[in-house]
Amino acid sequence: MNICIKDGKILIPAEFVRDKPTKDELGVHWFRQYKCWALYANELTVRKINKKFGSRLVAPAPPARPTITFDYKTEPKEWQLEALTAGLGLPAFAYLLDPGLGKSWIAITEAQILWSRGMLHQVLVVCPLNAVGTWAEQIMEHGYGEITAWKRPDLMKSADDRGPRWAIIHKDALVSPTKKDEIRKTTEGFKWAQNFLNGGYTMMVIDESTDIAGHDSWRTAAAMALRNAANYRRILNGTFIGDKPLEAYSQLYYLDPQIVYEWSYYAFQSHFAIMGGYEVRGHGTQVLGYRNLDELSAMIDSVSYKKRKSEVDLPPKTYLVKDVVLSEKTKKVYNNIVLDIRTELDNGVITADQAMTKAVKLRQVTGGSVFDDEHNAVKVGSEKINECMHMLRQIGNASVLIWCQFRPDIARLGEAIQAAGYTVAEYHGDVKPSDRDMMKDQFNNKEIQVLIIQNDSGYRAITLNAAEWVFIFSNPERLLVRTQLEDRPHRIGQSKNVTYVDFIVRGSYDEVIKESHAFKKDVADYVMWKEGETKNQYVKRRVLRLL
Structure with missing residues (x-):
């Protein structure tokens, strides 16, 4: 077997990576499915492998997506259509757009299109407390369907057969700080969300996903417990990582554990962070720097669409x-x-x-x-x-x-x-x-x-x-x-x-x-x-x- 690209990954035979220094230098991991070393393919990783082994790999172009024909309730911006085209119908996807660029329109319209094709029955939106009312307004402005919100009867919208069923709940309703060991079993909000997800083909949207960036937080535990019941999982945020790359772990794992090779958080940390500082049980507890960030970027790029405000026309x-x-x-x-x-x-x-x-x-x-x-x-x-x-x-x-x-x-x-x-x-x-x-x-x-x-x-x-x-x-x-x-x-x-x-x-x-x-x-x-x-x-x- 020669070095090649398959399914968006660079596959490297075992004989090319014989020692740990080479493994660390390349940032590769063992992929059981292919029985060889592998890393995500993008321009940076392809260039690195070509330089190391003299191969002539070419970075894969993103797959072509079909043109969407749909009667939009409100007129989209160009970048919103690009994002919608990139993520429509995929099991896991992240819309990473700066605040104010219309992420909610994308999620609402995608749900509306999937519902019109018989591929979706309902959508659970998990958002900050102050955004519950905003989401109800946005759904009514850009889409259709029945709306319910956790403990907000004033936001309820009666049955509407022109769109999916919507349920909105704020993140803190999913967890109970006083019952740390029984988060998933005892909170009423969690049960409410869980029952809703069991009602058919479902999309679960997490708005402002940095709230599940902490790998050991209660909110993250609740999101992970709910994710398996959703046919489609979406993240809406400005970025996964900012200046803290390790925050990407929980968000990527929520989308699909295979994106992070089903690693534990500490395996992820070991691969992408240089640890040091004051020690606990002989291990450094502070992040001194990062490595293999080109591979992390490839992981994120494989399941996301990005757009920054600097790329669109807004007043300074x-x-x-x-x-x-x-x-x-x-x-x-x-x-x-x-x-x-x-x-x-x-x-x-x-x-x-x-x-x-x-x-x-x-x-x-x-x-x-x-x-x-x-x-x-x-x-x-x-x-x-x-x-x-x-x-x-x-x-x-x-x-x-x-x-x-x-x-x-x-x-x-x-x-x-x-x-x-x-x-x-x-x-x-x-x-x-x-x-x-x-x-x-x-x-x-x-x-x-x-x-x-x-x-x-x-x-x-x-x-x-x-x-x-x-x-x-x-x-x-x-x-x-x-x-x-x-x-x-x-x-x-x-x-x-x-x-x-x-x-x-x-x-x-x-x-x-x-x-x-x-x-x-x-x-x-x-x-x-x-x-x-x-x-x-x-x-x-x-x-x-x-x-």
Whole structure:
């Protein structure tokens, strides 16, 4: 047998790979089906094999897909048709498009086409909590069929024989944090989803699939338990991996375990990551780098369609930074917290991990409030709120979106904005989902001028194209959250330039967050491990950098 390409894989006879260094260099694995070494074929891997063995392989062209003829309910964009053509009818596929490029249209239309051909009866959509209402709206806008949503009777749409049955459930309803060992058996939401999947030919769609990127999370366990009952599995997301390639494992495994050679997570980690750092039982626990990423790219490319915003025609984003100067009183509170953390850390009163948790107070102080030990909010200043109000007065009647993390800051901002004569709404975790949907509609219809949203409650799966200005009052620590919240008003249908304003206290924790994002990292990953450090030494140094 010679080196060849078959079924999208490069097959290499055993005699060509006689030692572990060669195996590691090529990034190959043993494929039982062909009884030889193999790796996914793309231009990079083909070039590598040709150079190593002098072969003359040619990277395979993607298979031709048939032209789709269908009476679309709403007119698609060019890239949506490309994505639909690439994934239509395949058992497993991922639509990896930047937020705002119409992933839901693709999934809804694919389901509608399969239903019209007698290949599908129903669709289960698993999405973030704040996206449940949005999905119901999108289904009614772009498709047909009966709609039910977990514990949302207000979203129910009666029987409609022009499309499949739809069921929508948010991810957290599938798991019960208080019953870790019985996730699959005891949650009502899981049983509801499971019963629905058993009703015929079914598609299961996971929207914002980074929620199942953690290989050992409860959400991931629930998704894996449900996947086998679905005839078609779809993922909707911006990307599989970002700057963390190992996050691809669970998402690829959900689509089809054979994509990752049915490896365990640790086999996957061993193949694609270089491990080191502080050790547990003789094994490195930190990722120091990555390898074989060309093979990982080939894995992802084999089951996905990708499209970035830079490849389509959307208005550019504009960025501004407004410096916030703390008063001497607020600065003293901030510096005292820094001193307390340093002292307790140096004296061994708290661990490095506990110090990291306490450092959150620094973000609270720059916003103007801080929680005491009884978790009561204490006002310490108004400098950032005052700067926000000054900026708001400057921009006149434009629609403004304000992202804020902490509830006391949201309440104080809302009071100040309302007192100044603006119409305002506060969107956060304690607001009922139906009321959130109403606020979103009021903002998009320009019935309210200012919408304040808690970062964790609204950064995904909603469209807020009415916004002309976006104020970042509390910059999120995670780069993914920052990217997502920026994209809420930067979507299909946006015709205006959107301006993003960061309110930053120089020399504070605010600036560390901004700096880490500039390097495309989360705050937690910004300070890298050094050779020979223990875990406590590493986390302590990281805390001191944040201080």
